[in-house]
Structure formats: structure tokens, C-alpha cells
Amino acid sequence: MFRQRIWISAFVACAAMRVAHADATVEKAPAQPPHPLTVPAPVQLAQGVYVMEGNGEAVAPANRGVVANNGFIVGPRGVTVIDTGSSYRYGRAMLDAIRTVTPLPVERVIITHQAPEFVFGTAAFRDRDIPILAHRRAAELIRDRCWICLKNLRRTLGEDEMAGSRVTVPDQTVDSTTTLDSGGRALQLLYFGPASTPGDLAVLDTATGVLFAGGLVSIGRIPELRNESIPGWLAALRQIASLDAHIVVPGFGPPVPPAGIAKTGEYLRELDAGVRRAYASGVGLSEAMHTVQTPDFRQYRLYATAQPANVQRLYLQLEKQ
Template sequence: MRLGVTFAAVAAVALSTAALAASFDYALKPQKVADGVYTLIGKTENFSRENGGNIVNTGFIVGDDGVIVIDAGPSKAYGEQQRAAIAKLTAKPVVQVLLTHAHPDHVLGLQAYAGLPVATLTATTAALTQSGDALLGNLYRLVGDAMLGTEIRLPNAVAADGAVTIAGRKLRLIAGSGHTDGDLMVFDVATKTLFAGDLVFFQRSPTTPNADIPTWLATLDSIDALDFAMLIPGHGGVLRDHAGIAQTRDYLQWLRDSLQGAARRGLDMPEVLQLPLPERFRPLAALKTEYERSVSHLYPAYELDTLPTVPRSKPP
């Protein structure tokens, strides 16, 4: 008898969980930015239960024979609603998913694309293999019910740097790094539209949990040299110029110089957290939060760089 009651309770919880996940509405509205090219613009705030983790830009390209999706969003529910939004615009099937990098707001919607080719850089697959469960758990903690039912799904194909034709659409896949160890960009040749992923932020403070700032700055220089007509950043509004590249570069250079200078002056972390932030960055969303996060995971390395090198003793 007790066993029957337990099964009934579990079933009730399962049904309640499914209903909660299904009830979160991301209100996704694809924005057409060029011929056959669409983006879904997320908020520029921090993760919250209110936004369901929708702080990311995703997109899709409609080719002759199908649809290419670029990033799957932060949850199973997002991925399903993203796919439904695509189906409202075209009867062509989704034939390919491309992931820009391993951060959870870009990849956790993959369950909606089961059975399809999902390609990304090898470094991204490695990061998800190693840290995917931790990323998933953290987003559950931050976002809550919108994540219900979400599980890790790994990419099943490698995206190689260079020209490729998918669904009759000519693309250029560009391998970069700096924001993470693997940052894939997708360039649509016909419209000169660049999906830059989180290598470019606009009007939103860059996130740096896996950043290598010198490498990131070098990658920004290479993006600056590209002949694009439209740039879709990982966070922030669609751009028709290089303003997002310049803003991201300016912030990263200031962050590097500020932390290096603080370490050389011998400041401890609480003191660094109290340093004034430049007035020009005040309009950036999530500035205080992202600065504090950057200090917490970047500053120890800058402090270490200031320590004197202890010479090795010669063997007797």
C-alpha cells in the first residue's frame, strides 16, 4: 500500500514538473536582419527566474533545402520554442545546428534538436564533456523552473574552419578563441552577416569566466578585418558597424590594465572590488556584477604574475 502511494506521489510530481516547464513562455520573436537570416534577441540582464535564462542572442538561416540554427538557447523549453518559432516562418526542416561556444545559455536547448547534426569546435565539445553537468546545475540554481526537464546533450560533429555549403547556403565557419578556448563564428556569404557569438558584446558587460584576454583581443582584431555588413553579437543589439567590436575591446583592455595595475600596487581583492568603474562603461548592462565576477576569477593570476621568481638551487 505504501509503495502504491509513493508511485502516485512521484507521478504527480512528474506531471507537475512537466506542466511548470511547459508553462514558461520565452515569447520568442524572430527578427529578420537580412534575406533568409533571422535572430532572436535576448535580454542584456543577468540570469534570473523571471527571464528564464533568456539573456542570449540565437539565430537561424533559411537555405534552399533547410534551416541552419545557430545556438540553441539556455533550456529545453527555449529550444522547443525556438524550433516552433522557426516552423511558423518556414516549412523547411532544420537540417543543422551550429554552436558558437560552451556557455550554458547557448547550448542547453539541444534536446529540441535530437537526431540532427550538431557541430561545433573540438574545444567546445571538450569543455561540455568536462563541465557540462556543472554548467547545467548552476543554471538550474539561477533560473529555476524554466530549466525543468533540461539535460546535457553533446555535439555530434566537428565544425571545421573554412567554407561550407549547408542546405544550399554558402557559409564561412571561422574558428576563434579568447572568450573561451573555442569560439565559432558563422558568416553568411550571401548577406555578409556575421554571427560573432560571445566574442562581441554590445551595451552589455562582457563575461570572462573562461577568458584569455590577450587572445580575445587578438581575435577582435581579426573580426575587425572582416568584410561584414551585419554583425550579431552574443549579447546586445544587431550591429551594422564595428561599434560592438570597439566597445568590447575597450572594456577588455581597461579590465586587463586595471587588474594588472592593482596587482602591481599590491591591492588585495576586496580593495580591487572597491575601485571606481570608468564613467564610459556605466551604460553597460550588468556592469557591477560582471566586474565583480571578473575580479574573482582573473585577479589571482595577475597577483601571481607580480610575485618574484625564486631561483632554483643548483644541485650539489
């Protein structure tokens, strides 16, 4: 486990900076509890399975970063947490919310992917010596890149809101689909290959058929292309659709039946086709970012910002081919 906190003084040489960002970014947990944060009330989806649903918007001071979905699964022995929110303060509030449901201890945290809205509450669990698990590639990206995300969150939400938040690298990793017992509950950690990110995991509670899809599914909010291209993502969605799942919890948006995930795939295909047409027609990047549209998804959250960003990423990928 990554037990030590790495402190960075003003005189640390540049060569040491990457190491310093690896497991902590400069501050340890607050000695006193932070200002209270109201988090979504846990909603029971099935026996022992709870979701805490964010509002699906972009992170902003008004929502205090409470935008993504996370949840937990209560077994006969303990609790498994799925994703931890965007701040240390959220992680602490999540622990309090779990205690309103069960007195059982949290045995493990599973991080589905490395997006900042899902990982920065993890430090609150690390401070209680709770194991943190992710796919190996997600853990590597958290170690190598999440200090940048933390800087951006501090800039957006402010130092006070992000007090105690730090990069917390998972101490347990998997490389492929794995079945494990966590809290006395049989869980399948599903890896479909690089998709929305290189290390996406989906978590299936085998007793109830509830699937936490993490970054693979977004409902009512434009999916953001981050590190990978579309074919792997579409392949992952097809495999999810073939599972014996009853409810799918997306990273953003309300839980849906398995058929509901089709919208994510429809957006990705429509986006991909539009960018390819523009590129083949000789439309320049700047023009494509304004003209390539996905009309069926104009009402989705983040359309004004995520749509042109997605067009840019796909266009640049085509230029490299």
C-alpha cells in the same frame, strides 16, 4: 551521435558520475510538451537570416532565461540554427518560431561557445535527430563542465522551467576555420584561437555578410571573462573587424555594424589596464575587486556583478605569472 541517455540512480558509485554527466544529466525529454515559453520573435536581418534577440540581463525567474541572442539561416534546402538558448523549453519554442517563417527542415545546429545561456535548448534538436556542431574544445567543455551550469540554472530558474534540459554534447566538431554547405547556404565557421572561451566560433553567412559572433562580442552588457585571458580575445576582435561583414550579431545586445564591436575591445583594454595598475601598486585582491572600475561602462548590464568577477579573474592570472 550521442543517442543514449544515461540514467543515474541514487546508488551509482562516485567513479561513474563523470561519465553520467557527459551526455545527459539524469532526465530524458518530457513525454508531453512543457508549459509554453514566449521567445523573441524572429527578426529578419538580411535575406534568409533571422535573429531572436534576448534581453541581455542575467538569467532570472522573471525572464525565464531568455537573455542571449540566437538565430537561424534559411537556405534553399533547409535551416541552420545558431545557438539554442538556456533550456529545453526554449529549444522547443525556437523550433515553433522557425516554423512560422519556413516549412523547411532544420538541417544543423551550430553552437558558438559553451556558455549556458546558449546551449541547453540543444536537447530539443537532438530529440529530432538534428546534427549538432561546435568547435572541438567547446564540445569538450560542454561534456566536462556543463553539468555544473545545468545545476546552477535549475537552482536559479527551478526544476519546472528547466524540465527536459540536459547536457547535449555536439556530435560534429571542427578544429579550425571551415567553410561548409548547410541547408544549401555557404557558411564560414571562423575560429580565431582561444578568445572569450577556448572554443569560440563565429558564423558568417557569405551571401549576406551577416556574422553571428557568439561570445566574442557583447553590446550593452559587460563581457564576462570565462576561461581565457584578454590578448587572444582582442586579437579575435581585430580579425572580425577586418572581415567583409555587414552586420554583426553579438551574443548579447542588438545587432550592430562592424564598427560597433569596438566597444567590447575598449572594455577589455580598460579592464586589463586597471587591474595591472592595481596589482603593480600592491593593491590586494579584495580591494581591487571594489576599486578597479571601468567608468565608461558603468551603465552596461551586469556591471555590479561581472565587473568585480572579471577583476578577480585577471588579478589571479597575474599572480600565477
